Amino acid sequence: MTIRLNSPISSVSSEAWAQAFLIRSFEQRLLRLFSEGKLFGTVHTCIGQEFTGIAVARHLLAGDLIVSNHRCHGHYLSRTGDVDGLMAEVMGRTNGICGGRGGSQHICASGVFSNGVQGGMLPVSAGMALSQKLTKANNITVAFIGDGTLGEGIVYETMNVASNWLLPLLIVVECNGVAQSTRQSQTLSGDVVKRAEAFGIAAYRGNTWAPAELTDLMKVAVRHVRENSCPAFVCVDTYRLMAHSKGDDDRPREELEHYWAIDPLTQFEAEHPDEALQLWNRSEELVSKAVEAASCAPFASSEREDRSGPTSPLWRRTSIAGKERVVTKIHEALRDHLATDNRSFLLGEDIEGSYGGAFKVTRDLSIQFPGRVRNTPISEAEIVGLANGLALSGMHPVCEIMFGDFLTLAADQIINHASKFRWMYNDQVTVPLVIRTPMGGKRGYGATHSQCLEKHFLGLPGTRVLALHHRYDPQALYGRLFATVDRPTLVIENKTLYGDYVTHHTVPGFWCEHTEEDFPTTRIRSHARPDITIACYGACLVDAEKVMDRLFEEHEVVAEIICPTQIYPLRIEPILESARVSGRLLVVEEGQLFCGFGAEVLAAVHESCTGTPLLTRRLGAAPHPLPSCRSAEMESLPSVDSIIKVVLEMLCHG
Amino acid sequence: MAETITVTIPHETVNDETVRILSWKVASGSRVEKEQFICEVETSKAVMEIHAPDGGIVQYAAAVGDEVPVGSIICEIIPATQKEPEPTLVATQPEPKAPVTGLPPARLTPLARKVAAECGIDQAAFPPGTLVRSSDVLSKAGKLAPKVEAGLELPTPNQQSGTGREGQSENAPVAGVPVEWVDLARRKVLEGRILRIGRAACIQSSVTLICRAPKLRARVDKLGLSTAGPNALIIFEVARLLHKYPMFNALYDRGRMGRYREVNIGWAIDGGQGLVVPVIKHADQKSLREIASIMEQHVDAYVDNSLAPGDFLGGTFTVSDLSGDGVSLFQPLISQGQSAILGVGSDIASESGEQTLHLTLAFDHQLAEGRRAAQLLRDLSGRLKVHAEIERTPMDGPHSPESEPFCVLCQRDGSKLRKLGAILVKSEIPPGSVCSICLAGY
């Protein structure tokens, strides 16, 4: 059935009107519940903008995906009609679509994903589109953003990649002329549509006051994306009739009145009062039922991770066959991954060809596995965002960040996206994402290419941080990671370690052991009771071993080294076990000490070591940026000499 | 891929530098299951059972009778699937692959090499795969008395001490009489060493006080503590008194007094299977009933010879009771790292069986004097009498303290108790005030 109306309301299907009334009724109910104090938090209603979602959703097929933002209710309801699930979610109930964990702006169900960071979901949507392209599905991904979000650089990083890689991605800008309180005129330069065109993307413009035309326009755009497997861009002019969230609105009254008057739903009501009343009543009934059902369900709750109590580690003697360099071992692990897992995909800067990355780890892999090892633009946020989208689609992406220092550019994707999805979406998804990056100094690269920044990424629940070293086979470690990865995992590779040989042959008189775990802790020890325990990770192990050798040779002091490969979550028992015996614990790290790894280790040790006298110290980088000058850089970082000095001080005290 | 597991004697369970392999329960090369009992080792305190941490093929790294350093490998367990390490690998590697297949010679520090040359000790005399420092060479040469430094703040760097009899003789037989030498049990040897160190470090003195506490025994029976006997009461009270007399829960070292921050009381048991001194940890924080039940467990374990090495560690004060053997007076010996020991003897004075306790406190004169020791004994005796009194005069009027109220059982005053989160409660039995900590003990 098609309802014929006079201009500006032309032919819009009755289902579309029904959807529009349902969405409006839903959003108005939320505002009412807030005003009655029955809702907690915040909500962003799409009253006035209902038709953007409706116009697109009509043309989507099973398997198509929608990625949205804070103002996502209309998009979800036009795709699913699931009033009950969304209402319960906003009301924080366990029967909500994300079990009440996500709330109004973090939803995930039926192929609709939203998050509350402006622009952050755009590269994720591109990753989903990439997965659709790689699996040759005839599907597309639609991403909604507001016009205020055009200020985010990631929007253009995404358009750039989407166009260059021909991703089936439709970007819809809901152009309501305002961002929270800021007028578009204050922040936008040039022309919105031309921005997309500059990237070679087909761009369209429509508006919600002509819903039928908008629907037709969307049909064209969706078909363009699907048939040509390439991106398209639609700017939809619209108006948000209610406040940004709950009551924050300072737009002039006359302006609001004008837009209420031309609002398609208002017009429909005026022209078809009976139908409108019918649709309205039906919607209200559905929404009331949803509120009622949600009210009966229990609230979501916080549950602590089920941690099995401390167990004493089981040690195995480390035995590594052959003698190869760390870089070769990582290369081989990546090659195995590509060869054995058809869902694997490598992306990063300069990783293709025989160039194979700044540190040659991926040399020739793109030649052996064409199409599955991709060079990206210099867009770290985009790289990790794409990988997030791939991972959410069930792929097993591995990204390389050329220098660990540049993880900061991807921080939002790691902290607000990768680490949040699984829990926030109530365990409906996993993010099997691996990020590899070389950290560390001693190469003279200076303040922005030499840091150990991993401490900023430690402690994100639901993630894992590994650090490679040369006394445990990196190929075995990566092999296990690729086979079992079920969460975002950051792997710290140290630049200076790449050329070192991987063997278990440590300092004479000592031997290497490791715990029996997927990501074990290495212990280097002798038969003698240790006088000092040195805990470290990554490349610090190289110096720690030299320290161990010299302490024995020159000072008749026996050290024991504990070197975990998994630095978050950290299992403290191996360190504790050794420290209890030696009575002295020194933690050496290459990064800055404040709020760092050593601080965590010592806190954990002291919390579980009450009653045992224990002398503890930390050693890390000097508290200033790293100089490029070789001698000054070496002075700034822990060295064999400085570690020995601290150990001897500790021995004198005790 | 399963990897070889190394089985070691963990440092944290044993107080010794070495242990002796007593017996293997499985043959080298045979298959064992996880948790299977594979080896028995003798420490200075007890016999320990070693169980397989996982299943696989056992390869001995030490033989029966070997003295192996604590921490070193006694055997390896190779996963059953990966039977033998690949021989080709071993051949190409500069160092042997595993201790089982041949260890590198002991590594000596330059100083150790020099000392060994001076003492005329062959470097091959040290077990392969071990680290050797100059102190190890000296003790092997018998030039260094096995030195055990007890420090309160921290365990001191490893001092490896000689085992065996390579050292200088400590005594000489009288001339002209043939001698038959009998090896003593390691436990006895260690006991001797601990006492010798204790004696060497202390200037030992003692004070005895006679405590007439008739009916104490009856009170103890009434409390249902008959198995542990009056000893439980004595340990309970003395543990609390040590807070008032910290110099007896301490050690002397180089002009300093090290006060222990815990009160762990060792008590001597000798039921004919040798003297042992298991430790009641944090005895000052335990109720009388808890103390009694720990003592009962100790006795049971003594009888089945199942006292664990951990049961002997950490004692800061010792109680030795020979009253049951009809001894009235004896001179107890202070243990290494401690400053006092309480000896309990008794007299059955009258036909009625009323008991008189002879309390002897042997103490280190470097930390205290006889008067202090006597004060402790007087306090102890007073408290034991209070316990006996309870039985005799159940309804004495409440005791009115002249000064600030304090707990008549633990002597802590109000301000101390507030810090511990405890309160004082008016008490009729015993008269005065009792704190919630002591009260909880009853």
Ligand SMILES: Cc1ncc(C[n+]2csc(CCOP(=O)(O)OP(=O)(O)O)c2C)c(N)n1
């Ligand atoms: C990265 C980021 N910065 C700031 C915010 C806070 N914020 C939430 S909505 C919003 C306005 C968004 O404007 P626009 O993109 O135009 O969407 P609209 O609200 O108009 O739908 C802002 C600033 C945010 N969520 N994310």
